[in-house]
Amino acid sequence: MRYDDIKPRPFRVVCASGDTSVLTVPTDMLGYINDLEIDTRTLSGKTSTVTLDVRDTYTPQGGTSTTTVRKTVGVLAGDVIDVDLRAPLHVIGAVAIRSSYSGPVVSMSVLLE
Amino acid sequence: MAIELLAEMPSLLKERHIVHFGDGWPDTFKNKFFRVARPQQIEYTANYIITADATFDLDFDKPSGGGVDATYKSLVPVSSGSLYEILIGFKGLPVVYPRYNNSYFGKLEVANVVPDTSDSRLKYLGFYSQLQSPYSSPRLREYTVDEQQPPQLRLFNNMPNDERLVIRFIVNRCKVEKVDERNLNAAEKERARELQYHTVFQW
Numbered sequence: 001m002r003y004d005d006i007k008p009r010p011f012r013v014v015c016a017s018g019d020t021s022v023l024t025v026p027t028d029m030l031g032y033i034n035d036l037e038i039d040t041r042t043l044s045g046k047t048s049t050v051t052l053d054v055r056d057t058y059t060p061q062g063g064t065s066t067t068t069v070r071k072t073v074g075v076l077a078g079d080v081i082d083v084d085l086r087a088p089l090h091v092i093g094a095v096a097i098r099s100s101y102s103g104p105v106v107s108m109s110v111l112l113e
Numbered sequence: 114m115a116i117e118l119l120a121e122m123p124s125l126l127k128e129r130h131i132v133h134f135g136d137g138w139p140d141t142f143k144n145k146f147f148r149v150a151r152p153q154q155i156e157y158t159a160n161y162i163i164t165a166d167a168t169f170d171l172d173f174d175k176p177s178g179g180g181v182d183a184t185y186k187s188l189v190p191v192s193s194g195s196l197y198e199i200l201i202g203f204k205g206l207p208v209v210y211p212r213y214n215n216s217y218f219g220k221l222e223v224a225n226v227v228p229d230t231s232d233s234r235l236k237y238l239g240f241y242s243q244l245q246s247p248y249s250s251p252r253l254r255e256y257t258v259d260e261q262q263p264p265q266l267r268l269f270n271n272m273p274n275d276e277r278l279v280i281r282f283i284v285n286r287c288k289v290e291k292v293d294e295r296n297l298n299a300a301e302k303e304r305a306r307e308l309q310y311h312t313v314f315q316w
Contacts, residue, residue: 014193027160030277037160041270058162058275058277059162060162060163060167061161061167061169062164063164064273065164067163067274067275072171090274092275092276092277093162
């Protein structure tokens with residue numbers, strides 16, 4: 001088997017509500033979030049809009065930086081919603097997800113290559 | 114050696130292979146034949162996060178205190194009986210310009226046709242990227258010996274976002290022994306791998 005034949009394996013990581021660091025991309029790899037899912041079974045019977053901030057914190061040559069990508073999704077409590085990413089989100093550092101409501105469980109699938 | 118781009122991932126020097134150093138190398142090696150006595154392959158990965166539209170320079174020399182740091186990667190041997198054969202591959206979007214003695218290597222002959230990261234017409238001149246030499250099968254090759262001018266790489270992120278560049282060095286650390294030219298037959302001389310110093314490309 002050649003090295004080229006090894007396909008990236010998606011890592012599934014789950015964070016509870018709030019600002020939780022859920023994944024640190026290894027320094028010799030590039031990361032792509034290719035699937036983001038929100039489970040709102042704890043939102044107690046209401047329709048709402050949940051905002052997710054995907055924060056990527058890393059140390060470039062000469063300082064620390066954070067980039068944040070915001071995704072807003074309308075949910076009905078009890079739903080499990082696939083968040084439309086349009087294209088995989090490129091991440092390179094410590095990835096954390098903050099949701100505007102406490103309670104929803106957010107899970108993401110990350111390709112490391 | 115001058116960095117060279119090959120059509121495919123090259124095979125590494127093996128025991129008993131013969132190399133010939135051309136003009137320009139330090140006196141210990143210049144215009145002499147050497148035989149590889151003992152090769153050892155060492156993987157070495159360095160990674161950099163470069164902010165948008167910024168550059169970062171790295172150097173194959175060692176830092177003054179030894180070891181490695183962000184800039185100095187210690188990729189030049191310190192023994193006069195060693196040769197490093199280095200394959201270099203990339204992962205990530207930034208591009209890489211080879212340099213020697215703080216000058217760009219990939220330039221054309223007309224005056225001022227030299228890479229310039231601030232000039233949209235010259236930023237895509239004389240560089241390498243993951244397209245030419247991918248991380249999984251490096252196609253860039255460099256040779257280093259003690260007391261040579263250390264090669265340098267300028268990393269440039271031309272993208273609108275901060276980007277990571279992972280650089281894979283496959284270091285074939287070879288113990289080499291000088292061979293008297295008179296003890297080599299014509300076929301052995303013919304098969305010897307010719308190592309050209311970067312200065313021979315300045316004509």
